[in-house]
Structures are given as structure tokens and as C-alpha cells.
Amino acid sequence: MHHANHHYGHAHILARYCKIPDPMHPPRLRGYLQHGWNIGDGLAPGTPYVAGSPLFVWSEETRRRSWSQGRRNVTVVGAPFSYLVEMAPAVEEPGEGTIFYPFHGWEGQQIFGDHQRLIDEVKETETGPVTACLYWNEYRMRPVRALYEKAGFRVICHGYRGFWWRENNRDFLVNQLAELRRHRRVVSNRLCSAIWYGLLAGREAAVYGDPMVLDNADMTFGGEPRLHRQWPEVYGKETDYAACHQLARAQLGADELAGPAELRKLLGWPKEGYV
Amino acid sequence: MPDRPDMAAALAAAPLTNLVRAGGEMFAWSERTGRPAAALLGHVVLPLAGPGRTVLVAGPHPDDLVAALTAGGATVTWLLRSLGDAEQAAQDHPAVTVLAGAIGKADLTAGYHLVVAADGIGRLNSAEGDQLPAGELLDRLARAVRPDGALVLVHDNQLGAHHTVRLDPSTRQRDDAAWYPPEAADDPASRAQLTARLTASGLSVDAAWAAFPEPAEPAVLIGGAALGDVTSPLRPWLKTVLGQAYTTAFRGRPVLSDPRRLVDRALRAGAEDTVAGGWLVVAHAPGTEAHTRAWDDVLIGDRSGVHAIGPDGPRTLVPYREVEVRGLRRAGVLRPVPGYQLEQRLFELCAAADVRGLRLEIARYEAWLAGQDLSGPAALADLSSIAVTADGPEVLFANWAPAEPVAVQVALVRALWQFAVRLITWSRPHPWPITASAADLAAILVGMSGRSLADEELRTAVDLQVTLDSAEYGLTPSEQREYRLALLAVQPGTAPVDVAGYRELVEALWRQRYQASHLLAMMEWNEQIIRSRDTALSKMDWELQLYRRTWGGRSLMLARRAYKMVKK
Numbered sequence: 001m002h003h004a005n006h007h008y009g010h011a012h013i014l015a016r017y018c019k020i021p022d023p024m025h026p027p028r029l030r031g032y033l034q035h036g037w038n039i040g041d042g043l044a045p046g047t048p049y050v051a052g053s054p055l056f057v058w059s060e061e062t063r064r065r066s067w068s069q070g071r072r073n074v075t076v077v078g079a080p081f082s083y084l085v086e087m088a089p090a091v092e093e094p095g096e097g098t099i100f101y102p103f104h105g106w107e108g109q110q111i112f113g114d115h116q117r118l119i120d121e122v123k124e125t126e127t128g129p130v131t132a133c134l135y136w137n138e139y140r141m142r143p144v145r146a147l148y149e150k151a152g153f154r155v156i157c158h159g160y161r162g163f164w165w166r167e168n169n170r171d172f173l174v175n176q177l178a179e180l181r182r183h184r185r186v187v188s189n190r191l192c193s194a195i196w197y198g199l200l201a202g203r204e205a206a207v208y209g210d211p212m213v214l215d216n217a218d219m220t221f222g223g224e225p226r227l228h229r230q231w232p233e234v235y236g237k238e239t240d241y242a243a244c245h246q247l248a249r250a251q252l253g254a255d256e257l258a259g260p261a262e263l264r265k266l267l268g269w270p271k272e273g274y275v
Numbered sequence: 276m277p278d279r280p281d282m283a284a285a286l287a288a289a290p291l292t293n294l295v296r297a298g299g300e301m302f303a304w305s306e307r308t309g310r311p312a313a314a315l316l317g318h319v320v321l322p323l324a325g326p327g328r329t330v331l332v333a334g335p336h337p338d339d340l341v342a343a344l345t346a347g348g349a350t351v352t353w354l355l356r357s358l359g360d361a362e363q364a365a366q367d368h369p370a371v372t373v374l375a376g377a378i379g380k381a382d383l384t385a386g387y388h389l390v391v392a393a394d395g396i397g398r399l400n401s402a403e404g405d406q407l408p409a410g411e412l413l414d415r416l417a418r419a420v421r422p423d424g425a426l427v428l429v430h431d432n433q434l435g436a437h438h439t440v441r442l443d444p445s446t447r448q449r450d451d452a453a454w455y456p457p458e459a460a461d462d463p464a465s466r467a468q469l470t471a472r473l474t475a476s477g478l479s480v481d482a483a484w485a486a487f488p489e490p491a492e493p494a495v496l497i498g499g500a501a502l503g504d505v506t507s508p509l510r511p512w513l514k515t516v517l518g519q520a521y522t523t524a525f526r527g528r529p530v531l532s533d534p535r536r537l538v539d540r541a542l543r544a545g546a547e548d549t550v551a552g553g554w555l556v557v558a559h560a561p562g563t564e565a566h567t568r569a570w571d572d573v574l575i576g577d578r579s580g581v582h583a584i585g586p587d588g589p590r591t592l593v594p595y596r597e598v599e600v601r602g603l604r605r606a607g608v609l610r611p612v613p614g615y616q617l618e619q620r621l622f623e624l625c626a627a628a629d630v631r632g633l634r635l636e637i638a639r640y641e642a643w644l645a646g647q648d649l650s651g652p653a654a655l656a657d658l659s660s661i662a663v664t665a666d667g668p669e670v671l672f673a674n675w676a677p678a679e680p681v682a683v684q685v686a687l688v689r690a691l692w693q694f695a696v697r698l699i700t701w702s703r704p705h706p707w708p709i710t711a712s713a714a715d716l717a718a719i720l721v722g723m724s725g726r727s728l729a730d731e732e733l734r735t736a737v738d739l740q741v742t743l744d745s746a747e748y749g750l751t752p753s754e755q756r757e758y759r760l761a762l763l764a765v766q767p768g769t770a771p772v773d774v775a776g777y778r779e780l781v782e783a784l785w786r787q788r789y790q791a792s793h794l795l796a797m798m799e800w801n802e803q804i805i806r807s808r809d810t811a812l813s814k815m816d817w818e819l820q821l822y823r824r825t826w827g828g829r830s831l832m833l834a835r836r837a838y839k840m841v842k843k
Contacts, residue, residue: 031708050800052793054708060628063706072789073709076630256630262722265715266707272727 030268078253097128103190104135199248299377312337315576328388386421409462417476423562482570490553499572508613579607608673614664628706641724692717702782713765
């Protein structure tokens with residue numbers, strides 16, 4: 001329905017899980033799928049919403065919050081990344097080094113902060129090799145990329161999430177899971193989807209460093225200070241893995257995942273054997 | 276009000292020697308309903324009568340109860356205020372002495388071994404003469420009982436769920452029977468007040484049950500220690516049988532609000548006595564005989580017979596008649612086991628949006644069902660008739676079993692689909708899209724059990740439900756067709772398909788409006804997206820034209836045309 005349903009290959013992962021015959025061209029989702037970890041009502045701020053449409057959120061907590069903010073047609077389905085982890089064969093290797101996700105802006109909002117200070121702090125804290133994963137628009141900024149390369153980091157990008165059903169990197173999350181599993185730790189300077197993903201993939205996680213500032217940051221839902229207050233467990237250079245992993249499972253709805261037949265019906269996709 | 280009697284026919288008829296006009300009889304008035312007596316009532320009344328005993332039946336009662344008393348050898352006197360009804364009764368029951376008139380005029384001084392006032396005291400006064408207050412009416416009934424004789428009285432509860440949910444305001448101006456205020460200050464308004472009043476009238480109360488769902492047709496009696504005991508292991512079972520009794524009584528009747536919710540809440544609060552339809556009291560007049568008859572705390576009577584629940588478990592007092600209707604056979608399953616009711620548990624999990632808990636419960640139910648003999652009652656048991664005990668699910672109550680085994684998939688789909696219908700039409704909160712139909716919810720619930728649902732299976736399940744309800748409620752073929760269509764079309768805005776409560780209709784209206792607003796917004800969105808795609812298409816077409824105009828494009832087009840010609 002909304003083009004954000006196809007961001008990061010979300011709809012494609014769900015189609016694969018539901019055994020849709022052509023998962024690379026998933027049927028239209030009858031509703032709005034939460035497309036990133038969210039401390040609001042599940043929709044990204046400013047998303048034009050067709051009144052009354054189903055809103056598919058990742059966690060029970062988001063469902064409750066969304067309800068409290070006037071949304072009524074909210075259903076928990078779990079994060080597509082959780083389905084991906086469910087489908088991907090388990091990996092025993094603990095991984096090596098750290099994957100670092102600097103807080104990113106997006107097409108509509110740039111971030112302001114001192115990348116160098118952040119790099120220094122990461123270098124000082126992390127013991128093994130570090131991979132810096134930049135968002136696609138920062139990856140394209142040669143000076144920003146150079147800063148990380150100069151620090152000796154391996155610099156990667158998971159790809160473009162797509163826009164209006166075009167240029168979607170359908171394997172975005174597949175690549176991200178593979179990268180997360182290569183490393184022992186995942187860190188960021190702000191609590192974001194990647195931290196939860198890393199924890200769900202069985203990696204240690206830590207949030208520290210300058211959280212940076214988003215241009216015209218929307219403080220409706222409390223912003224960065226609220227993240228500290230609500231999920232203090234993930235902040236700091238060393239964190240309690242078991243506690244953080246449990247939080248990640250809740251935030252990503254990993255224990256709420258629907259079965260394929262159930263999910264097809266929830267998303268408005270045809271039942272198996274029906275076109 | 277009935278038509279005036281046919282005077283010519285009345286004059287031509289043979290005189291009725293068993294009819295006594297006591298005074299205060301009402302002309303041009305009738306209260307006959309033709310309704311059969313509730314099985315429970317017969318069970319309580321008949322053992323107190325018998326050969327050589329005199330019985331006074333006070334007020335309108337079902338004919339078959341009077342006939343059964345006479346057949347049992349009792350000498351029956353029947354007091355009716357309507358002259359027309361009295362004449363008809365005298366004609367139909369020649370062995371019965373019929374007194375036509377008001378209780379205040381009737382001579383009851385001879386006394387009776389048994390006085391039956393199962394209609395209460397509301398229709399003992401007539402429009403003629405003095406209007407005796409409630410206390411005086413109870414006194415008269417009590418005085419009519421001989422020493423060692425018994426009174427069986429059913430008294431209406433004005434606070435009962437049946438009055439609370441009544442949609443019809445029954446205003447005095449509209450009601451021919453309301454020539455005098457029906458609610459008087461001295462009318463006992465609780466079970467305790469009623470028993471105290473009878474005791475003050477000189478009787479000893481042997482049993483006083485709360486009667487459900489309505490005083491005119493009690494199907495469940497709860498008394499003794501079971502009444503108000505929220506710790507009793509009988510509670511889930513009582514919830515099921517009361518739910519069934521209220522469904523049978525209120526099916527197709529417009530009400531303010533579904534009485535099952537109210538009664539269910541009362542049951543959880545131990546306040547069922549407060550909302551009962553009325554109270555059924557058995558009392559005796561002091562005498563020389565020892566009254567040793569022990570009454571059971573819980574009695575139920577329906578199509579599956581009359582049963583008592585005692586400390587040793589259920590006992591069948593009147594067995595059901597073996598019948599086979601539309602491929603179903605009668606089954607009298609009555610198993611008050613401790614545990615929780617599955618449907619209630621699923622409702623709670625749905626309300627809490629606990630999908631994990633729902634999957635666990637549904638998977639357990641599916642595994643249990645797959646291991647059951649599906650030629651037995653388990654195949655047709657609603658989720659409301661299943662308790663989950665420490666040893667797994669068990670059928671609490673069932674009236675029917677299939678004559679032929681039912682496939683596991685069909686039994687599962689029927690039960691889960693019925694639950695989905697209840698979620699929507701009973702306005703129960705659930706964690707799935709509000710815009711989902713019952714068929715959508717059924718597919719999700721079946722998916723939770725690890726199975727998938729085909730459209731044909733859903734149809735078979737709906738047909739099975741129609742068969743089951745037709746057997747239970749005696750639906751005619753046209754009612755069955757209408758019912759099947761209604762069940763197949765349960766959408767978010769559908770009103771209840773069994774008990775039509777105004778509150779539930781308001782909720783259904785809200786959902787209809789939600790859906791209508793959503794559909795309008797969708798139409799607008801579709802228009803926008805069509806416009807947006809048209810623009811994208813035009814842009815691509817423009818680019819295509821541009822490329823075709825270049826030498827490269829033209830060559831490509833020529834090559835394509837040439838290839839097509841060669842291929843032909």
C-alpha cells in the first residue's frame with residue numbers, strides 16, 4: 001500500500017516467509033508495515049496515512065502506544081528482520097571485531113555532529129577490527145567516508161532502501177544480517193534498529209558516544225533523552241547481553257511471529273493455493 | 276386484548292360441572308400461552324403431589340404440568356382469573372376443579388397438600404374487586420397449605436437480568452395487564468426477603484434457588500452452598516450452562532444488551548442471585564411429618580434431560596429422549612470439571628492482545644481435538660463448552676454429537692470460526708485488524724493452530740453450524756437458509772446473529788462507520804495513486820518517444836519490425 005512497505009526488502013522477506021510463489025514481487029500489503037524501529041505510533045513521522053487502514057507494527061509495546069495515540073486498527077506482526085532470522089540457518093561462530101553504525105539522517109533530514117570525535121571514541125573502546133556501516137547518503141559523501149577509511153575502519157553500506165517501489169535493495173536486511181554475524185559486537189552512538197537487530201542476531205551491543213543531532217529533530221515522542229530513560233540497559237560501553245537480548249526480542253516482536261498462513265491473512269495476501 | 280367471546284357458542288355448549296365461578300373472574304381476557312412446562316418445574320413439583328394428595332395450582336400454568344399432576348393421581352384444583360381460560364381448562368381437564376376468579380374471592384380454606392404458584396403472585400388478583408398487596412397474596416397462598424403440605428413458588432426478580440436487558444419499556448399505558456401498579460413496596464425484592472416473608476407467613480423454607488434465565492421457564496437452579504461461591508470448581512461449568520440457557524431463551528429477541536455478559540459478570544462476582552430471573556422456593560407448613568427430602572444445590576433441565584449436581588458429581592434425574600435430527604444425535608454431556616473455560620480464556624487473551632498465549636491455547640486445543648473420537652460430542656463442542664483442566668481440555672457440556680464422524684479440520688474450523696463470529700458480533704476486542712471479517716479471523720485462528728484454511732472447508736464448517744443450531748433451536752428450512760447467509764456474511768459491522776442487543780448494535784454501527792470511512796479514504800487514495808501512476812506512465816512514454824526519435828532508436832524499431840516480418 002505505502003511504498004515504505006518495500007523499504008529494506010521488508011515485503012520481500014515476508015513474502016518469502018509466507019511462501020508466496022514469486023517473493024521478489026510480493027503482492028500489495030493491505031496496510032502499513034512499520035518500516036523502522038520506532039518510539040512513536042509505528043508510522044514514520046509525516047507518513048500520509050489512509051484513514052482506517054491496518055497498521056502492522058513490530059511489537060506489543062508499539063501497538064499499545066499507537067492505540068493510546070488514537071490508532072485503532074493496529075496489529076502486531078513482528079519485525080521483518082525477526083522473520084529473516086527465523087528463516088536463516090543458525091550460525092555458531094561468535095564473529096570477530098565490531099560493526100559500528102553511526103547515527104544517520106535520511107533523505108529529508110541531515111545530521112550534525114563530530115564524526116572524528118566519534119571515531120576516536122570507538123577506536124579507544126573497541127579492541128578488534130572495526131567495520132563502519134554508513135547510511136547510503138553518507139556513504140556517498142566522500143569526505144565522511146574518507147574520515148572512517150582514514151581511521152582504518154572497513155567502510156560498508158547495506159544499500160539503498162528504495163523509494164516509490166524503485167531501486168529497492170531487496171537484500172538489504174539479508175546483507176545486514178550477514179554483516180552482523182561476521183562481528184562479535186554491534187555499536188552505535190544512538191539506539192536504533194541496527195542495535196536491536198544485532199542483539200537478535202546474537203551479538204553483544206553497546207550504545208555510546210556523541211548521539212549527534214538531527215536537523216529539525218522531531219521531539220514529539222521524547223527524542224534521544226527518552227531513549228536513555230526508557231532503555232538504559234543498552235547504554236554504555238559494556239552491557240548485559242542477556243537483558244539486552246530479551247529487550248530486543250520484545251522490541252522486534254520475535255516471540256510474536258505469526259505462522260505463514262496466519263501472516264498471509266493478516267497482510268491481506270491470498271491464502272496458500274489461491275491466487 | 277382478545278376478541279369478545281362467541282356468546283352463541285357459549286350458550287350452546289354443554290354445562291361444565293367442574294367449573295366454579297369464585298367471583299372476580301375476568302371476562303374478555305386470556306392468558307393462555309400454550310407453552311410447555313419447563314422440565315425442571317415438573318421435577319420439583321410432581322414428587323410433592325401423587326395419589327390421594329390435593330393440589331392447588333394458583334394462576335396460569337402450562338397445561339402439561341396440570342395434566343401430569345392429574346395423571347399422577349392427585350386431586351387438582353386450578354385457580355384462573357380469566358373466565359375464558361377457566362372454561363377452556365375445565366373442558367380440557369375434566370378431572371380438575373377449575374376456580375374462575377380472583378384469589379381474594381376464592382375459598383381455599385379446605386387447604387391443600389401442595390400449592391403450586393409457579394407463575395408467581397402477579398396474576399392472582401383480577402381487575403375486579405380489591406387489589407390485594409403482595410404480602411397478602413403470599414399469606415393467602417401460605418394459608419392454603421395444609422399442615423405438612425408444601426408450597427412451590429416461583430417469584431419474579433425485578434432486578435433480574437431479563438428485566439434489566441428488556442428493550443420493550445412495557446409502560447403502564449401500553450400494557451392491558453397493568454391496571455394496577457405491578458411493583459409494590461411490599462413485594463419481596465430479594466431471595467432473602469422472599470424466604471423471610473414466607474417464614475413470617477408460617478411456612479418453613481426447605482429450598483430456595485436462584486432460577487435462570489426467566490421465572491416463567493427456569494432451566495438452571497442454583498442454591499445452597501453453590502450460590503455465590505466464587506471459589507467453587509463448578510464456576511466454569513455454571514458459566515457454560517447459564518450461557519446456553521440465556522442463548523436459548525433470548526435467541527432472536529431484541530434486548531438492550533446481551534444478558535450473557537451481565538450474568539457472566541455476576542457469576543464472577545458471586546452475585547448471580549441478584550440478577551437471577553427469579554427464585555424458586557419450596558416451603559412446607561408445620562405439621563407432624565418429618566420433612567427429610569434433601570434438595571440438590573444445582574439443578575439443570577433442558578433438552579438433554581434433568582440433572583442434579585451434588586457433592587458426588589452430576590446425576591441424571593430425567594434422562595433425555597434418544598433422537599436423531601439432521602445427522603446429529605442427542606448427547607447429554609454434563610461434566611463439571613475444575614479448570615478454566617477455554618472460550619473465556621481466549622477472550623481474555625484477545626483483549627490483552629496476547630498473541631503468543633493465543634497460539635499456545637489454540638495449538639493445545641488443536642492437538643487435543645486431533646486425538647478425540649470425532650463421532651462424539653467433542654466434534655461439535657463450542658469453545659465455551661470446553662474446560663482446560665490440569666490434564667488438558669475436556670467437554671463440559673454438550674447436547675449433540677454427530678451421527679457420523681466429523682473430520683478434524685472441519686471440527687476445528689467450525690469451533691474457531693464460531694469464536695471469530697463471537698469476537699465480532701459480541702463486540703469483543705481482539706488483536707487483529709478491525710476491518711477483518713469472520714472468515715478472515717477464522718483463517719488467522721486456524722493459521723495459529725499451524726493449519727491452513729480452504730474456502731470449501733469454511734463452507735462445510737458453516738453448514739455444520741447451521742445443522743447444529745437447527746437441531747438445537749428447531750429452525751425451519753427458510754430460517755436455515757437465512758441463517759446460513761447471515762453467518763457467511765459476518766463482516767466487521769455485522770450485528771449479533773443470536774441475541775440482538777441494542778448496545779451491541781451501537782458497537783456494530785461504530786464498526787460500520789469505521790469501515791465506511793476507511794473505504795472512502797481508500798477510494799481517495801486509489802484515485803491519487805492512479806493519478807500518480809498515470810503521470811509516471813506519461814513520463815516514461817515521453818522518454819520512449821524521445822528515444823525512438825534518435826537514430827539509434829529508429830534503427831532499433833526498424834530492426835524489430837524486420838524481425839517480426841521475417842518471423843511471420
